[in-house]
Structure formats: structure tokens, C-alpha cells
Amino acid sequence: DIQLTQSPSFLSASVGDRVTITCRASQGISSYLAWYQQKPGKAPKFLIYGASTLRSGVPSRFSGSGSGTEFTLTISSLQPEDFATYFCQQLDSYPGTFGGGTKVEIK
Amino acid sequence: EVQLVESGGGLIQPGGSLRLSCAVSGSNVNSNYMTWVRQAPGKGLEWVSVLYRAGGTYYADSVKGRFTISRDISKNTVYLQMNNLRADDTAVYYCAREVVASGLDYWGQGTLVTVSS
Numbered sequence: 001d002i003q004l005t006q007s008p009s010f011l012s013a014s015v016g017d018r019v020t021i022t023c024r025a026s027q028g029i030s031s032y033l034a035w036y037q038q039k040p041g042k043a044p045k046f047l048i049y050g051a052s053t054l055r056s057g058v059p060s061r062f063s064g065s066g067s068g069t070e071f072t073l074t075i076s077s078l079q080p081e082d083f084a085t086y087f088c089q090q091l092d093s094y095p096g097t098f099g100g101g102t103k104v105e106i107k
Numbered sequence: 108e109v110q111l112v113e114s115g116g117g118l119i120q121p122g123g124s125l126r127l128s129c130a131v132s133g134s135n136v137n138s139n140y141m142t143w144v145r146q147a148p149g150k151g152l153e154w155v156s157v158l159y160r161a162g163g164t165y166y167a168d169s170v171k172g173r174f175t176i177s178r179d180i181s182k183n184t185v186y187l188q189m190n191n192l193r194a195d196d197t198a199v200y201y202c203a204r205e206v207v208a209s210g211l212d213y214w215g216q217g218t219l220v221t222v223s224s
Binding site: 001032034036038043044045046048049050055087089091092094095096097098099100101 | 142144151152153154157165166167168201205206207208209210211212213214215216217
């Protein structure tokens, strides 16, 4: 199975900060990577697919990049509603494993 | 609008069985890949199973041989039959629609399964 390692697992940031989360795959997955946002008690929300394509309706302050084994999710200017946990998922092969998550909290 | 609504969770003793349901509206379960994902309390997301459009299935090693994913096209519903449940199966179970090789674009609200004596 393909393993995904997210870093950091926790970060503290302020409104307006630029935030970057990394997701590393144990083997190459081309661009078959998605990102999700989850708030407490809620289902995850689909943000990005194909490593860098924003789902319709997702604010442009979110961006994704990478291919192969290293990927990043960037929030260019953190907003109050962005404080949440973020997960990556690989869709190159089943099982469609998830990263361990990155919790973004208010500094 | 696509909506997924899970039901069937609850408290069950170790070794017991439960069947989760995921009722779908706004999309056909036989036209999409349908997936179950679970989340143990305070933990991350764990992929559980997928049901392909053509009816094939795939399972995580942790549930293989114990869980079965299926669908009823007439009810537009996906199921997860869970047998021989263990304490480490305790989690919120989500069903989700998969856009192949892209991601899980619609999710249900989740249903909590607690395995405890």
C-alpha cells in the first residue's frame, strides 16, 4: 500500500499568514492527489484534485502543487474560516490512503 | 444537488454485526464509484472500501473478510455489512462518492459505530 506522510501534524498561525502543508508519498503517484478540509464534527470537504486543480467554489487563496512523491497545499492568506484539519489522499491505486492530517490552529 | 445520508450505526458488542446504509439522491449509485471511509475518535481518516460502477469491490486489509460493500440500485443505496466487529472498528463511518482518480466529491454526514461490551 502507498503511505502518505503529512507535515507538520500541527501548526499555529495568524489570520493573514501564508501556510504551507506538505504531503509525501512512499512511491510515485503522478498527480493523483486530493486535498480535503475537515472541521470538528463535520464530514471532510473536497478542495483540490489532480494535485493542483481547485474544485469549483473553493477560494483562490487555496492552491496545490507537486507531482510524483512530494506535494504541497498552500493557503496564501489564512482566513478565520480556514482553521481546520487538512488531509491529503492518494488516488493512484487502492486502497486510497490518506495522510495523517494537519491541524491548523489560531495563534 | 447530490446528497448522501448514512444510517445504521450504534453500539454493538465485539463479535457482533451491523449493516450501514447510505441513501443517495441526485446521483445514481451504479453510475459512480462509491466509497466508505471511517474516522476513529480523535484520529485521522481511514479508507475502508470501494464499489466500482461495474460492481467490483476492494477492501482495506484491516476489514477484508469481515466487511462487505454492496448496493441496491432500485433504492439508490449503498451498504456496508460489518461482521465480527472489533473494538478498533469503533469510528464514524462516512460514505462518499468518488470521481475516479480525482477524489471524494460528496460525503454523507457520517454514522457512529461503537464496538464495546
